[in-house]
Amino acid sequence: MDYQTFIQEQIAEIKREVGNGKAITATSGGVDSSVVAALAHRALGPQLKTIIVDNALMREGELQHVMQVFGDLGIPIELIDARSAFLKALRGLTDPEQKRQAITDTFYKDVFAAAARRAGARFLLHGTILTDIEETVAGIKRQHNILSQLGIDTEEAYGYKVIEPLKTLRKDGVREVAKLLALPDTISRRIPFPGPALAARVVGEVTEERLATVRAATAIVEQELADTGAFQYFAVLLNDCATGIREGRREFGQIVVVRCIDSLDAREATVRELPWGVLHRVAQRIVAIPGVNRCLYDLTPKPPATVEYI
Amino acid sequence: MDYQTFIQEQIAEIKREVGNGKAITATSGGVDSSVVAALAHRALGPQLKTIIVDNALMREGELQHVMQVFGDLGIPIELIDARSAFLKALRGLTDPEQKRQAITDTFYKDVFAAAARRAGARFLLHGTILTDIEETVAGIKRQHNILSQLGIDTEEAYGYKVIEPLKTLRKDGVREVAKLLALPDTISRRIPFPGPALAARVVGEVTEERLATVRAATAIVEQELADTGAFQYFAVLLNDCATGIREGRREFGQIVVVRCIDSLDAREATVRELPWGVLHRVAQRIVAIPGVNRCLYDLTPKPPATVEYI
Numbered sequence: 001m002d003y004q005t006f007i008q009e010q011i012a013e014i015k016r017e018v019g020n021g022k023a024i025t026a027t028s029g030g031v032d033s034s035v036v037a038a039l040a041h042r043a044l045g046p047q048l049k050t051i052i053v054d055n056a057l058m059r060e061g062e063l064q065h066v067m068q069v070f071g072d073l074g075i076p077i078e079l080i081d082a083r084s085a086f087l088k089a090l091r092g093l094t095d096p097e098q099k100r101q102a103i104t105d106t107f108y109k110d111v112f113a114a115a116a117r118r119a120g121a122r123f124l125l126h127g128t129i130l131t132d133i134e135e136t137v138a139g140i141k142r143q144h145n146i147l148s149q150l151g152i153d154t155e156e157a158y159g160y161k162v163i164e165p166l167k168t169l170r171k172d173g174v175r176e177v178a179k180l181l182a183l184p185d186t187i188s189r190r191i192p193f194p195g196p197a198l199a200a201r202v203v204g205e206v207t208e209e210r211l212a213t214v215r216a217a218t219a220i221v222e223q224e225l226a227d228t229g230a231f232q233y234f235a236v237l238l239n240d241c242a243t244g245i246r247e248g249r250r251e252f253g254q255i256v257v258v259r260c261i262d263s264l265d266a267r268e269a270t271v272r273e274l275p276w277g278v279l280h281r282v283a284q285r286i287v288a289i290p291g292v293n294r295c296l297y298d299l300t301p302k303p304p305a306t307v308e309y310i
Numbered sequence: 311m312d313y314q315t316f317i318q319e320q321i322a323e324i325k326r327e328v329g330n331g332k333a334i335t336a337t338s339g340g341v342d343s344s345v346v347a348a349l350a351h352r353a354l355g356p357q358l359k360t361i362i363v364d365n366a367l368m369r370e371g372e373l374q375h376v377m378q379v380f381g382d383l384g385i386p387i388e389l390i391d392a393r394s395a396f397l398k399a400l401r402g403l404t405d406p407e408q409k410r411q412a413i414t415d416t417f418y419k420d421v422f423a424a425a426a427r428r429a430g431a432r433f434l435l436h437g438t439i440l441t442d443i444e445e446t447v448a449g450i451k452r453q454h455n456i457l458s459q460l461g462i463d464t465e466e467a468y469g470y471k472v473i474e475p476l477k478t479l480r481k482d483g484v485r486e487v488a489k490l491l492a493l494p495d496t497i498s499r500r501i502p503f504p505g506p507a508l509a510a511r512v513v514g515e516v517t518e519e520r521l522a523t524v525r526a527a528t529a530i531v532e533q534e535l536a537d538t539g540a541f542q543y544f545a546v547l548l549n550d551c552a553t554g555i556r557e558g559r560r561e562f563g564q565i566v567v568v569r570c571i572d573s574l575d576a577r578e579a580t581v582r583e584l585p586w587g588v589l590h591r592v593a594q595r596i597v598a599i600p601g602v603n604r605c606l607y608d609l610t611p612k613p614p615a616t617v618e619y620i
Contacts, residue, residue, distance in 0.1 A: 096553065096562075138558050203550045238565075240513045240548045242619040243406065245612070248448055252406075253614070255548075257606055271590070276583040283581075283609035293614045296567055296606035299593035302555070304563070304603045309552040 003176045007039065010165040014043035014125070017163055023123035024049045024116045024160075026107075027077070028058075028197070029066030031178050031190055032127030032166060038181045039165055040125045041075045049119040050075055053111055055103070056083035056211065057197035060219040069184060082111045090199065090206040094239070096310035099206060103196045116160050128164040129174060131266055170265040191222075191232050192266060192307075200308050204239025213237055213289060217256045220285045225260055230272045233260040235286070236298075236309045244293030253293030256286050260297075261307060269302040313486045317349065320475040324353035327433065327473055334359045334431035334470075336422060337387070338368075338507070339376030341488050341500055342437030342476060348491045349475055350435045351385045359429040360385055363421055365413070366393035366521065367507035370529040379494055392421045400509065400516040404549070406620035409516060413506045426470050438474040439484060441576055480575040501532075501542050502576060502617075510618050514549025523547055523599060527566045530595045535570055540582045543570040545596070546608075546619045554603030563603030566596050570607075571617060579612040 014023075025040050027033040027050060037050045050070070054063055063079070070077040089102040116124065166174055171192065178188035194200040201214045217235035225233040236257040244253045258279075263269040274297075283295035298305070324333075335350050337343040337360060347360045360380065364373055373389070380387040399412040426434065476484055481502065488498035504510040511524045527545035535543040546567040554563045568589075573579035584607075593605035608615070 138555075138560075203552065238548065238550045240550045242513070243616045244610075244614045245448075245616055246614050250448075250616075251614075258609075271593075273586040279609050280581070283611075287610060287614050293610070295609045297609055299568075299589050299605045299607055300554075300597060300603070301593075304554045304556050304561075304597050306553045306555055306560075 001173065003173070003180055006169075007177060007180060010039055011043040014040055014163060014165060017161075018044055018047060018123050020047075021123055022047050022049070022119055022121040023125055023163075024051065024112075024119050024121035025125035026051045026053055026112060026115075027066065027070070028052070028193070028195070029062060029069070029187065029190070030127070030193055031171075031174050031183075031187055032129055034066075034069075034127075034183055034187045035174055035178050035181060036125050036127040036165055037070070037075060038073065038178075038183060042181075048125075049078065049115070049121060051078045051080055051112075051115050053080045053082050053107065055086040055107070055111075055197065056208070057086060057103075057199045057206075059193075059198065059222075060215055065186065069187060073183070078115075080111060080115060082106070085110055087206075087208060092205065094204050099199055099310060100196055103199055113160075122160050123163055124160045125163045125165065127166055127174075129166050130168060130170050133167060134267075172265060191230075191234075193234075194308055196310075200310055201234060201236045203236065203309055210237055213254060213291060214256070216289045217286050217292070220289075221258055221260075221282060224278060224282045224285070225274070228260065228272060228274065228278075230260050231263040231266075231269065232307060233258070233272075235259075242294050246293065251293060254291050255294040255296060256289070256292055257296045257298055257309070258282055258286070259307070261302070263302070263307075266302075266307055269307055271299055271301055311483065313483070313490055316479075316483075317487060317490060320349055321353040324350055324435070324473060324475060327471075328354055328357060330357075331433055332357050332359070332429055332431040333433035333435055333473075334361065334422075334426045334429050335435035336361045336363055336417075336425075337376065337380070338362070338503070338505070339372060339379070339497065339500070340437070340503055341481075341484050341493075341497055342439055344379075344437075344493055344497045345484055345488050345491060346435050346437040346475055347380070347385060348383065348488075348493060352491075358435075359388065359425070359431060361388045361390055361422075361425050363390045363392050363417065365396040365417070365421075365507065366518070367396060367413075367509045367516075369503075369508065369532075370525055375496065379497060383493070388425075390421060390425060392416070395420055397516075397518060402515065404514050409509055409620060410506055413509055423470075432470050433473055434470045435473045435475065437476055437484075439476050440478060440480050443477060444577075482575055501540075501544075503544075504618055506620075510620055511544060511546045513546065513619055520547055523564060523601060524566070526599045527596050527602070530599075531568055531570075531592060534588060534592045534595070535584070538570065538582060538584065538588075540570050541573040541576070541579065542617060543568070543582075545569075552604050556603065561603060564601050565604040565606060566599070566602055567606045567608055567619070568592055568596070569617070571612070573612070573617075576612075576617055579617055581609055581611055 089106040214237040238255040260272040261269040286295040399416040524547040531545045548565040570582040571579040596605040
């Protein structure tokens with residue numbers, strides 16, 4: 001595909017759709033939502049409001065980093081602190097679908113709808129990609145971000161219309177577009193990170209304490225595996241506990257899973273054969289996190305596993 | 311230690327303790343309980359009754375194999391089918407301590423006490439080893455088999471007296487004694503297997519269906535890792551589930567952990583660096599078990615993890 005032409009076409013299309021209206025987009029710092037923000041910024045300039053939502057589910061230092069990058073790009077960005085709204089919506093939920101739904105609803109119906117109203121925006125630009133659509137249609141995943149594909153009338157439901165400029169691309173295409181839009185490597189080459197963010201990495205109830213645990217484990221995995229060049233690597237906090245011994249005494253501790261996969265576009269994935277020295281170091285650091293006493297490595301390709309756990 | 315002298319001393323001690331009475335011992339086919347049965351058989355001959363209890367928690371083909379071995383050794387052995395008693399006692403329990411306690415109580419108070427009464431036995435010979443005592447005293451593990459060390463008066467509680475001929479040995483010593491007693495390699499070199507058997511390999515509720523799953527996974531791990539010479543290798547069924555895709559459809563599947571460790575005596579353990587070809591093959595076979603879609607490898611040494619999960 002000629003991605004320069006793609007960019008020009010999408011900019012023209014966004015202009016045509018939005019006309020003289022106002023649009024809003026939210027970025028998480030991921031490549032998909034950042035490319036959409038950059039495209040829309042080029043198309044709409046001051047007609048666009050870009051927000052970043054602190055949903056309490058972000059990784060260590062992530063918010064600060066994304067704010068910095070957008071500042072450097074000259075794209076105005078507004079921070080919305082919605083931590084308590086998300087934590088409250090997730091309280092007591094353990095079912096994966098219910099957790100995803102709570103995050104979707106809090107984001108769209110609550111935080112985003114309010115931001116769109118404040119901005120006077122009727123158009124929402126969203127970073128849906130082709131893989132999201134395919135997997136949702138196939139019933140593999142309930143993607144939180146492709147409302148219209150699911151038959152939800154977003155204009156009626158939330159008061160705005162969704163525009164999805166990347167819905168014909170897969171992840172590799174999005175990365176090419178990101179480079180052409182001069183997004184930095186930390187964005188264009190950022191490893192995939194799910195919409196529900198760290199909530200997707202917590203099996204069982206998502207609490208502040210459990211988020212802190214998986215956040216610490218995620219930071220360790222991302223530091224130790226940054227040089228691998230793998231498609232994706234992350235930590236998952238399980239709900240199960242297991243026995244252990246610390247300072248000679250029995251304890252009942254939490255279990256963290258490390259997953260590191262190779263993939264072209266997340267449709268299929270193979271398990272990275274990490275060197276044992278790396279695996280031992282990651283495990284040693286992870287079981288030093290308070291309350292954690294097991295570290296496991298996921299040996300399962302996709303299929304039959306998905307990349308994520310929930 | 312001179313193990314021949316140890317054997318003579320223990321045989322003499324068992325004779326002295328039991329006198330003209332009757333004794334009973336139960337074997338699981340493990341090296342500890344088999345050595346005790348063989349020692350007691352030499353000491354007591356027809357004064358000893360040896361039983362094997364089908365507790366519904368045994369591995370694939372295990373019962374048949376142990377019956378065969380004892381037959382070949384000329385030690386009379388009686389099979390007691392107590393599957394329904396154990397499954398009933400375990401129903402609804404998820405707490406590791408409660409599960410262990412239910413198995414202990416069913417075994418000692420119910421099945422074993424009844425067998426001892428039928429045999430007219432006042433003496434129970436048991437395969438407690440030094441590591442069991444140390445870990446229980448240290449509060450690391452509630453061993454089900456060392457009642458007297460825990461201050462339980464077994465004579466009052468269950469109507470018999472416990473004799474523990476191996477309580478000064480560690481696992482390596484027991485293996486030496488097993489060889490000197492001419493026990494076959496399948497016993498003397500059998501990898502350690504916990505008292506609660508497959509119930510120790512099920513996190514969460516122990517049901518017939520979940521036992522069938524972990525039994526299938528255990529058979530795979532034991533087949534594939536038999537040649538490693540590792541100290542211990544096994545499969546654990548977690549209670550958590552994770553998303554997966556099979557034949558293009560989303561599913562929510564069970565998670566099996568594979569653990570393979572090197573150790574001298576189970577007090578400390580390191581993780582075996584298995585070849586990736588072996589790990590991939592094990593994972594591939596395990597996710598073919600109905601209902602299972604993840605296979606994880608445990609990267610945690612002891613400490614801070616214990617060998618087992620519950």
